[in-house]
Amino acid sequence: MKKIVYSLIILLFLVTISISTASKVHASEDKLTIYVLTKKNVQDNVFKKMIENYTRTDVVYEVPEIGLYQVTGSQEELKKLVSHNNIVKNHTLNTTKNSHKTLVNAQTTNNQNINIPKWQDLQWDISRLTSNGENFITKSNNNNTTVAIIDSGVNNHPDLKEALNISKNLVPKGGNNGQEELETGDISFHSDFLGHGTMLAGQMASNGFSKGLYPGLKINSYRVFGSESAESIWVIKGIIEAAKDDSDVINLSLIEYISRGDNINEHGQIDSTDKIKYEAYERAINYAKSNGSILVTSIGNQSLNLKDKTQIYKYWKDINPSLSTNRKIYAVPASFKDVVSVGSINHENIISNFSNYNSADIYTYGGDNRLVDSIGSEEYISNRMFEKEWILALSPQGGYTYSFGTSLSAAKVSAIAAAIIEKNNYKDKPDLTERALYNMTNGNKDKLLLELQ
Secondary structure, three states: OOOEEEEEEEEOOEOOEEOEOOOEEOOOOOOEEEEEEEOOOOOHHHHHHHHHOOOOEEEEEEEHHHOEEEEEEOHHHHHHHOOOOOOEEEEOOOOOOOOOOOOOOOOEEEEEEEEEOOHHHOOHHHHHHOOOOOOOOOOOOOOOOEEEEEEOOOOOOHHHOOOEEEEEEOOOOOOHHHOOOOOOOOOOOOOOOOOHHHHHHHHHHOEOOOEOOOOOOEEEEEEOOOOOOOEHHHHHHHHHHHHHOOOOEEEEOEEEEEEOOOEEOOOOOEEOHHHHHHHHHHHHHHHHHHOOOEEEEEOOOOOOEOOOHHHHHHHHHHHOOOOEOOOOEEEEOOOOOOOEEEEEEOOOOOEOOOOOEOOOOEEEEOOOOHHHHHHOHHHHHHOOOHHHHOEEEEOOOOOEEEEEOHHHHHHHHHHHHHHHHHHHOOOOOHHHHHHHHHHOOOOOOOOEOOOOO
16 A cells, blocks of 8 residues: 655644633723623614713624624713613623633644555544445535534635635634734634634545545634634624524534623622623524524533532632632533534543533544553653544644544534535424434434444
8 A cells, every 4th residue: 555654743732612701901991891781672773872872982892683792981981881771681890800711732743754544544533433434424516505613713724625615703803802913803814823623624524635524515614713712702793693694503612611690709799791691692592593503512621520510610610710609600502402512432432531521412533531641641642642542633734633622523513414404405494403413323322423324
């Protein structure tokens, strides 16, 4: 067999990413930026007309379809604005500033030359799901089924030729807290700095040296992560935009932990940030489903039992030390009933040691790191043991990388959901698509998605 010498960058990348919170103070102490959530029956033009009455306030980011806005202004003017109870349902004036960084771990060794006779030797996950390549999903000539990836963008890659259908940047100028200098705010700016979105696209649509489950699938990319992290409102905007663009499947390989109710900050004040975000996510998901999209989400890489309230609260408290609540904490958006939540299993069909659990609707291959924990990283890398349990994925530089995470599992399920829609003419029928997807586990009590038929 002819061997191809290929340069491969090995990257350990924890590939479910988290989201920063949004209420913050700008450089000028007199200026605040807050969330405002209007009542459901309030039209956008009504809210905007009200804003005009306050000369020192401006809308800086908006999702008018669900009544979610970021508004900047003086504390005095904002206080008057949010007092309109007939229009404003909730707001985040006088809340605690929090900034959660993206959860990314990276370990790199450069330019290792390896012999690659065929893709099956490295993509054990795709090989198993497709019966060694016999059951790849194939696209009909007359169908326009698309999957939206709401993530860090998707770079051009040799294995993704003609896969990108729509690309929109939803990160505003300056990015998170105005600190990301590379963020221009241009809707056409689409560089994937984190590499996460490019990886997801590869799991779905790669059709080159590496293979995705659905080679050639059309991808709609909505860039909501900048060079560091994202704000919840950008992600929510992405859900709305994907639905408006008639995306059949919306992939959300991201997670954040939020309370459904008000929290109390260190000064004893009510902090409504979580409460607003929870309802905004709920409105966005309902909007997308009512427009015919099925939403697929990852359940997170924190090894948490998502039915253990104490464990989830402790994790939330560790990243929100200045807040307290007596309300249940949710892993969002995976916890919503109108999404398909996906966890990870390893090469032995066991729940991966990083994967959250006791919440997923479906589990499929996302890798593992049990072996590296047992033998150590030096032997693991030098003897190429990572090939046994990590997942080959696309790197944003145009090469390849090894990764693991529930994000990769969710991407695979998104591709399969697209195939179900196309095969059965289930466009705009998310409930039927979801039912067919669950049927693919063949009644497996562990809900494992092991092989395409």
